[in-house]
Amino acid sequence: MKKTAEDYRHINGWGIDSDPLDVPNYPMKRRTENDNKGMIWERPAQQPALVEVLHSNERPGISAVFGSPNPPSGLSGRLRRFAFRYSESTWTHWLALLFADRINMMEGLGDDLKRGHIPNLFAEHGGASELKYNKIGLARKLLTVGAIITVIVVVNKLRSRDDD
Amino acid sequence: MNYRGPYRVRADRNKPMPEIEHSSDAIVRVTRSCICGSDLHLYHGLVPDTRIGTTFGHEFIGVVEEIGDSVQNLKVGDNVLVPFNIACGKCVFCEQGLYGNCHESNPQATAVGGIFGYSHTAGGFDGGQAEYVRVPYADIGPTIIPEDMDHDDAVLLTDVVPTGYQAAEMGGIKPGDTVVVFGAGPIGIMAAKSAWLFGAGRVIVIDHIEYRLEFVKKYAQCEAYNFRSLEDPVLFIKKTTDWIGADVCIDAVGCEAAGDALQTITGRKLMLQAGSATALHWAINSVKKGGIVSIVGVYGPTGNLIPIGNVVNKGITIRANQASVKRLLPRLIEHIQAGRIDPKAIITHRIPMEEVGDAYHIFSAKLDNCIKTILIPPSARK
Numbered sequence: 001m002k003k004t005a006e007d008y009r010h011i012n013g014w015g016i017d018s019d020p021l022d023v024p025n026y027p028m029k030r031r032t033e034n035d036n037k038g039m040i041w042e043r044p045a046q047q048p049a050l051v052e053v054l055h056s057n058e059r060p061g062i063s064a065v066f067g068s069p070n071p072p073s074g075l076s077g078r079l080r081r082f083a084f085r086y087s088e089s090t091w092t093h094w095l096a097l098l099f100a101d102r103i104n105m106m107e108g109l110g111d112d113l114k115r116g117h118i119p120n121l122f123a124e125h126g127g128a129s130e131l132k133y134n135k136i137g138l139a140r141k142l143l144t145v146g147a148i149i150t151v152i153v154v155v156n157k158l159r160s161r162d163d164d
Numbered sequence: 165m166n167y168r169g170p171y172r173v174r175a176d177r178n179k180p181m182p183e184i185e186h187s188s189d190a191i192v193r194v195t196r197s198c199i200c201g202s203d204l205h206l207y208h209g210l211v212p213d214t215r216i217g218t219t220f221g222h223e224f225i226g227v228v229e230e231i232g233d234s235v236q237n238l239k240v241g242d243n244v245l246v247p248f249n250i251a252c253g254k255c256v257f258c259e260q261g262l263y264g265n266c267h268e269s270n271p272q273a274t275a276v277g278g279i280f281g282y283s284h285t286a287g288g289f290d291g292g293q294a295e296y297v298r299v300p301y302a303d304i305g306p307t308i309i310p311e312d313m314d315h316d317d318a319v320l321l322t323d324v325v326p327t328g329y330q331a332a333e334m335g336g337i338k339p340g341d342t343v344v345v346f347g348a349g350p351i352g353i354m355a356a357k358s359a360w361l362f363g364a365g366r367v368i369v370i371d372h373i374e375y376r377l378e379f380v381k382k383y384a385q386c387e388a389y390n391f392r393s394l395e396d397p398v399l400f401i402k403k404t405t406d407w408i409g410a411d412v413c414i415d416a417v418g419c420e421a422a423g424d425a426l427q428t429i430t431g432r433k434l435m436l437q438a439g440s441a442t443a444l445h446w447a448i449n450s451v452k453k454g455g456i457v458s459i460v461g462v463y464g465p466t467g468n469l470i471p472i473g474n475v476v477n478k479g480i481t482i483r484a485n486q487a488s489v490k491r492l493l494p495r496l497i498e499h500i501q502a503g504r505i506d507p508k509a510i511i512t513h514r515i516p517m518e519e520v521g522d523a524y525h526i527f528s529a530k531l532d533n534c535i536k537t538i539l540i541p542p543s544a545r546k
Contacts, residue, residue, distance in 0.1 A: 008360070013505075015360075017333075018337070018362050032256065034256045035256065039267070047300075055272060058274045061271075063269055063278070064186075064269075065268065067278075067287050070215040070216070076215075088274060094212045097212035097213045098212045100213070101212065105168070105170070108216035120174070123174065124168060124173060125171055126526065128521075130531075133526065133531035134529065
């Protein structure tokens with residue numbers, strides 16, 4: 001038997017937005033006179049580009065505003081510039097960016113050390129919470145790492161013995 | 165908050181204060197900031213062009229500290245909630261209410277509008293997991309928090325509630341429809357809750373985290389099932405809908421879905437596809453012929469393994485987008501004020517900003533029954 005609104009009385013607001021015509025914000029396609037005309041809108045004022053800003057080659061230039069922190073630099077920056085020669089439709093673009101991210105991670109570590117800052121990897125990885133809420137999981141991870149190291153050490157020793 | 169590489173974040177007192185860089189900017193002092201499930205994709209190193217030193221955070225509220233010359237709708241001292249999408253309000257997309265697809269806020273990619281703290285692929289803006297944040301187009305996105313609104317509710321209006329609501333809205337739910345939501349995270353919880361507002365006849369949530377399933381069952385008054393205890397979730401949906409399939413399926417998981425070894429290995433471990441598309445795969449195969457699949461889960465920009473042939477053969481409509489927060493806010497504020505949605509009930513953790521490494525790890529590893537984490541900056545605790 002088909003259920004009625006009465007069956008859903010326990011749910012506050014059941015069906016209140018079920019009529020799209022009665023919901024003022026329902027996403028009807030709002031055709032405007034600017035449809036199908038390209039980038040013809042009155043553009044917002046341009047944020048001055050005081051740092052290097054890379055832009056997709058699928059647009060003619062930079063957007064009116066953009067984030068200025070962390071402009072491209074170093075080896076990762078060179079790779080990012082390379083990536084932006086390719087469109088968003090290519091794997092080259094995205095894989096180069098992902099690769100640049102990994103290089104950038106090493107650069108970040110180097111920058112920390114250059115500034116005399118030794119990263120607290122325990123805190124950065126959330127070690128305290130692991131210790132507090134996941135003791136068994138942590139023990140399991142440590143045992144796994146310990147086992148892997150032991151195997152590597154034993155294999156190396158056996159190899160060096162064979163070489164002798 | 166300062167990103168240092170996959171699974172590494174730290175609190176950093178040495179980051180420079182943001183400045184007005186455009187006449188439409190405001191500087192906002194953050195009072196609450198959430199960690200979003202999609203922040204985990206950044207944290208796990210899955211989003212291309214996530215540069216070291218970036219501050220994450222696209223769900224935040226705060227107090228206006230400074231405004232640019234052209235800002236008219238805000239004044240210093242206003243309490244504002246800031247939608248996660250950065251929208252100019254002038255381009256053809258904003259004009260159509262597609263505030264999540266602005267063309268004047270992201271130079272680096274045309275496929276996505278600007279988003280606070282979401283990598284250079286989303287514009288390179290620093291985010292709100294900080295004490296202060298630069299907010300461009302301050303006359304468009306930021307909305308003054310109603311005086312009677314709890315600020316915990318307000319911060320969840322910046323993303324979680326609108327995204328969950330839009331997931332249901334895009335489903336085109338008709339009264340009596342069976343709606344299946346994949347994912348019992350904060351977005352899935354809100355999608356399930358919102359499905360009733362559109363008149364769903366039955367709401368089913370699928371996940372594998374038991375405490376989240378227990379929560380959503382009570383919070384959204386829906387059915388909830390652990391896919392690890394179902395032999396095949398798609399088969400289960402077919403059986404429970406009299407062998408027809410669900411009218412609407414919602415993917416509220418995105419690119420880090422569990423449940424399928426091939427997807428996990430190729431998507432999350434080897435990164436040969438833009439994340440693991442297990443939930444989307446199940447959604448397409450669980451929905452009835454002619455049904456609707458609504459996607460709000462976040463995926464990367466390259467490509468994913470999904471059964472597109474079944475989309476064609478079943479005549480499925482797929483609707484997807486980043487939530488258009490500004491468009492949805494008036495209605496959602498009404499729903500909260502009328503008690504139809506209680507966003508703050510999903511908050512499980514409040515963590516000082518200085519402990520951001522632990523906050524991310526707790527959320528990422530789903531420790532301590534975590535559903536939603538709020539970071540509180542030192543200045544907001546005084």
